[in-house]
Amino acid sequence: MIQTYKAKLHDKNQLFQLLGPVFSIIIAFIVAGLVVWATGGDPIEAYTVLAKGAFGSLSGIKNTIRYTIPIIMLGISFAICSKCGYFNIGQEGQMYAAAIAVAAVQRIFGDLPMVPLMFIMIIAAILAGGIICIIPAIFKFLFNVNEVITAMLINYIILLFTNYLLLYSPIAEVGKSTAMSIRISPVISGSLLLIVSIIIILVYGLIMKRTTPGYRLKIVGYNQRFAKASGINTIRLILIVAFLGGAFSGISVAGEMFGVYHKVYNGFVENLGFYGMTAALIGSKSTLGLVLGALILGSLQSGAVTLSVMTDVPSELVLVVQGFVMLFATINIMQYFTKTLDKKGVE
Amino acid sequence: MDYIVDMRQITKKFGSFIANNSIDFNLMSGETHALVGENGAGKTTLMRMLYGQYQPTSGEIYIKGNKESYNISRALSLGIGMVHQNFMQIPDMSVLENIILGHAPIKNSFIDYKAAKDKVQRLLDRFNMKISLSKPIGSLSVGERQKIEIIKTLYLGANILILDEPTAVLTPQESDELFNIIEELKAEGKSVIFISHKLKEVITVADRITVLRHGKVSANYLKGEVTETDIARAMIGKKEVALFQNQSRGKLEDLVCKFEKLRFIDDDGVPKLRDLSFDIRAGEILGIGGVEGNGQTELLNSIIGMNYLSSGKIILDGKNITNLSIAERRKLGVGYVSEDRMTTGLALQADIGDNVISGIEDDFTSYTFLNKRKIDEFTAKLIEDFDIRGIEEGNPVSNLSGGNMQKIVLAREISRKPKLLLASQPTRGLDIGAINFVRKILLEEKEKGTAILLISANLEELMSLSDRMIILYEGRIAGEITSYDIENKLVSEADIGLMMGGISERKDGENDTNIQS
Numbered sequence: 080m081i082q083t084y085k086a087k088l089h090d091k092n093q094l095f096q097l098l099g100p101v102f103s104i105i106i107a108f109i110v111a112g113l114v115v116w117a118t119g120g121d122p123i124e125a126y127t128v129l130a131k132g133a134f135g136s137l138s139g140i141k142n143t144i145r146y147t148i149p150i151i152m153l154g155i156s157f158a159i160c161s162k163c164g165y166f167n168i169g170q171e172g173q174m175y176a177a178a179i180a181v182a183a184v185q186r187i188f189g190d191l192p193m194v195p196l197m198f199i200m201i202i203a204a205i206l207a208g209g210i211i212c213i214i215p216a217i218f219k220f221l222f223n224v225n226e227v228i229t230a231m232l233i234n235y236i237i238l239l240f241t242n243y244l245l246l247y248s249p250i251a252e253v254g255k256s257t258a259m260s261i262r263i264s265p266v267i268s269g270s271l272l273l274i275v276s277i278i279i280i281l282v283y284g285l286i287m288k289r290t291t292p293g294y295r296l297k298i299v300g301y302n303q304r305f306a307k308a309s310g311i312n313t314i315r316l317i318l319i320v321a322f323l324g325g326a327f328s329g330i331s332v333a334g335e336m337f338g339v340y341h342k343v344y345n346g347f348v349e350n351l352g353f354y355g356m357t358a359a360l361i362g363s364k365s366t367l368g369l370v371l372g373a374l375i376l377g378s379l380q381s382g383a384v385t386l387s388v389m390t391d392v393p394s395e396l397v398l399v400v401q402g403f404v405m406l407f408a409t410i411n412i413m414q415y416f417t418k419t420l421d422k423k424g425v426e
Numbered sequence: 427m428d429y430i431v432d433m434r435q436i437t438k439k440f441g442s443f444i445a446n447n448s449i450d451f452n453l454m455s456g457e458t459h460a461l462v463g464e465n466g467a468g469k470t471t472l473m474r475m476l477y478g479q480y481q482p483t484s485g486e487i488y489i490k491g492n493k494e495s496y497n498i499s500r501a502l503s504l505g506i507g508m509v510h511q512n513f514m515q516i517p518d519m520s521v522l523e524n525i526i527l528g529h530a531p532i533k534n535s536f537i538d539y540k541a542a543k544d545k546v547q548r549l550l551d552r553f554n555m556k557i558s559l560s561k562p563i564g565s566l567s568v569g570e571r572q573k574i575e576i577i578k579t580l581y582l583g584a585n586i587l588i589l590d591e592p593t594a595v596l597t598p599q600e601s602d603e604l605f606n607i608i609e610e611l612k613a614e615g616k617s618v619i620f621i622s623h624k625l626k627e628v629i630t631v632a633d634r635i636t637v638l639r640h641g642k643v644s645a646n647y648l649k650g651e652v653t654e655t656d657i658a659r660a661m662i663g664k665k666e667v668a669l670f671q672n673q674s675r676g677k678l679e680d681l682v683c684k685f686e687k688l689r690f691i692d693d694d695g696v697p698k699l700r701d702l703s704f705d706i707r708a709g710e711i712l713g714i715g716g717v718e719g720n721g722q723t724e725l726l727n728s729i730i731g732m733n734y735l736s737s738g739k740i741i742l743d744g745k746n747i748t749n750l751s752i753a754e755r756r757k758l759g760v761g762y763v764s765e766d767r768m769t770t771g772l773a774l775q776a777d778i779g780d781n782v783i784s785g786i787e788d789d790f791t792s793y794t795f796l797n798k799r800k801i802d803e804f805t806a807k808l809i810e811d812f813d814i815r816g817i818e819e820g821n822p823v824s825n826l827s828g829g830n831m832q833k834i835v836l837a838r839e840i841s842r843k844p845k846l847l848l849a850s851q852p853t854r855g856l857d858i859g860a861i862n863f864v865r866k867i868l869l870e871e872k873e874k875g876t877a878i879l880l881i882s883a884n885l886e887e888l889m890s891l892s893d894r895m896i897i898l899y900e901g902r903i904a905g906e907i908t909s910y911d912i913e914n915k916l917v918s919e920a921d922i923g924l925m926m927g928g929i930s931e932r933k934d935g936e937n938d939t940n941i942q943s
Contacts, residue, residue: 290794291788291791294783297776297780298776301775301776302769302772302773302776304770305770305784306773306784307752308730308732308762308764309752309756310752310753310757312752
């Protein structure tokens with residue numbers, strides 16, 4: 080009798096955990112709506128237009144997917160690192176490094192046919208992102224510096240270095256000194272990209288939940304000392320994971336360059352890193368949540384265009400909503416409720 | 427009679443769980459009242475109600491004859507102070523700052539350090555404590571920090587002091603000092619509530635003893651009219667309490683592990699192990715005694731591979747394992763029951779399954795995926811074999827009691843059939859029932875031929891379980907006690923106490939008292 084009751088309570092907790100991200104998102108929308116209402120706009124109209132813009136037409140949906148996929152990749156980049164307690168906040172730096180690497184490949188191997196060229200570019204992006212992401216981890220183990228600080232500083236270095244390269248380096252284009260372009264045009268269809276992304280997500284989810292590397296990651300994340308004492312090589316694991324985190328940043332930027340921008344310019348992936356982090360926070364309990372979070376953030380971006388055209392509400396509303404989603408995802412309100420339910424006062 | 431505290435018919439429920447069931451508890455001024463019971467008997471819950479942290483579900487609390495209902499801050503003004511098991515201190519702040527934290531005297535809107543210092547110094551003088559007030563509190567020893575906690579409650583004006591297992595982390599000498607302080611407090615008319623499950627202490631210190639069991643008062647005793655066995659019976663509610671003892675000392679079997687001139691120098695350049703050499707045989711429990719911090723932790727960490735030796739060799743079964751990784755050592759048969767089950771022993775947020783497969787997770791896969799059924803079967807077997815209770819599927823192990831947590835650790839290590847089992851403080855913080863279970867398991871392992879290295883701060887435990895003992899002092903062997911000596915009680919606790927203090931009296935006549943630093 081007691082056992083079944085406990086089981087029920089347990090299920091309820093799990094339900095809450097699943098609903099948690101949804102709840103955060105809803106609250107974010109309500110609060111942002113209040114902001115719109117306070118500034119004289121009509122929140123319901125604004126949200127309707129946003130939704131229509133993001134999902135109302137085929138091109139809208141395509142656009143939404145286009146914005147969602149890189150956020151998913153960046154979400155994985157953050158989530159995989161945070162699983163083992165490594166805080167990967169340097170995604171922007173990793174993305175710029177990967178972008179430069181892609182542009183450099185274009186300069187050096189530009190004469191190769193399209194498919195091998197793309198292949199080399201992807202490898203280069205993965206390596207560049209991974210190496211940048213692994214540096215703070217190495218510093219952490221060698222000098223005991225917090226990875227967040229190192230990553231933030233590295234971000235600045237890379238950002239400014241990118242600017243320098245854009246202006247003066249041999250891989251920059253003479254005459255068009257503000258950008259480095261690549262020759263790749265979208266030879267792969269959007270739907271293929273979508274399928275590949277879905278496969279990546281599924282494989283990621285499966286690895287995390289059902290395999291020994293995923294298990295080790297989880298244990299290291301729970302308790303590093305314990306993991307070490309049970310014979311898990313924690314340092315090696317964290318270094319590998321840091322590399323993978325950077326690799327996913329690299330993949331996301333390769334996709335952006337192949338499919339959308341075809342060039343590197345100053346600030347071309349601004350804020351994307353933070354969206355990835357938000358998606359990962361929303362989905363801190365499940366990969367599904369991550370995808371959902373990325374979808375929300377992506378659709379906000381794609382709906383933003385129509386918003387400013389169709390209504391008086393400025394498209395910056397989207398930034399406000401994103402900000403609130405980020406905020407509430409971090410707080411994770413539902414966790415508070417589940418904790419109180421869980422509480423046991425007996426010592 | 428005039429009670430300074432009178433708790434009447436106190437009941438506290440958490441959901442459907444009754445933590446305290448109509449408990450009557452009272453305290454006279456100037457007395458020490460010990461509250462005894464197993465973990466989970468409801469001692470802490472009862473005290474938290476007295477301290478204002480919880481409100482009773484039903485029942486009344488009278489302080490100095492007045493019925494009161496209050497929270498923590500009001501409890502302080504009623505003169506009730508609690509010294510917690512885990513000190514509430516900020517390590518980097520000075521002793522003085524820690525004491526006056528939140529209650530500093532103010533003069534002209536600034537903290538009046540002079541007045542504070544005078545007041546605190548007077549308190550310290552009164553109890554003959556020589557502690558520098560300007561030192562950061564983190565640099566003090568555990569015993570000193572505890573004294574500071576007591577001074578703090580006195581500074582806040584407490585005349586009813588609740589000490590929650592104050593001796594759990596103290597050496598015997600430090601405990602004695604604490605008891606002196608308690609005597610002095612009593613002499614000043616303060617009342618002390620002493621929570622403990624060390625029966626010997628309770629008998630020495632307390633004027634009255636209340637025993638709790640399953641949330642109810644199971645016995646009341648007055649000083650001098652009770653023995654340890656009486657209390658133990660009242661605590662666990664059984665007629666017979668005999669802790670397991672090692673019954674087969676002195677068998678000589680094959681050598682399992684040889685430690686040659688182990689030397690370890692820590693990051694600050696302090697040598698923690700100084701050319702330590704010994705060996706251990708199959709089916710032998712080698713007890714390692716000594717005051718904490720004399721190299722026990724470093725020795726253990728060097729054997730399991732958490733840190734690497736500066737020099738020396740560890741040879742397990744003829745194989746040099748000195749430079750192997752933790753995983754490789756474990757594979758060769760080193761098991762490790764950590765002294766701290768909360769950090770190195772378990773992943774608290776993980777469930778039991780995740781905890782027991784850690785390190786051997788590769789054995790639980792089929793087609794590269796973790797096989798949940800295999801894990802569940804393995805876990806279920808361990809739960810049954812080791813009588814682990816309170817497991818709810820998928821729930822984190824942090825909900826379990828200390829005894830059950832320790833059972834999980836033991837179950838995991840022993841299921842891997844170690845040749846050499848390192849057990850550090852395996853019974854620390856456990857209640858009698860769980861202690862006895864752990865002892866039984868260790869002795870069973872010994873019978874199976876496992877070599878067990880037992881590190882313990884509890885002399886009684888070392889003496890009853892070990893085949894042989896060595897006492898560490900500043901990273902060296904300060905004394906060795908053979909199974910013959912233990913069996914025939916040729917060494918007294920006092921002898922061992924001397925060894926722990928670095929005064930060596932080896933039976934072979936080779937004395938090395940002057941240990942250089």
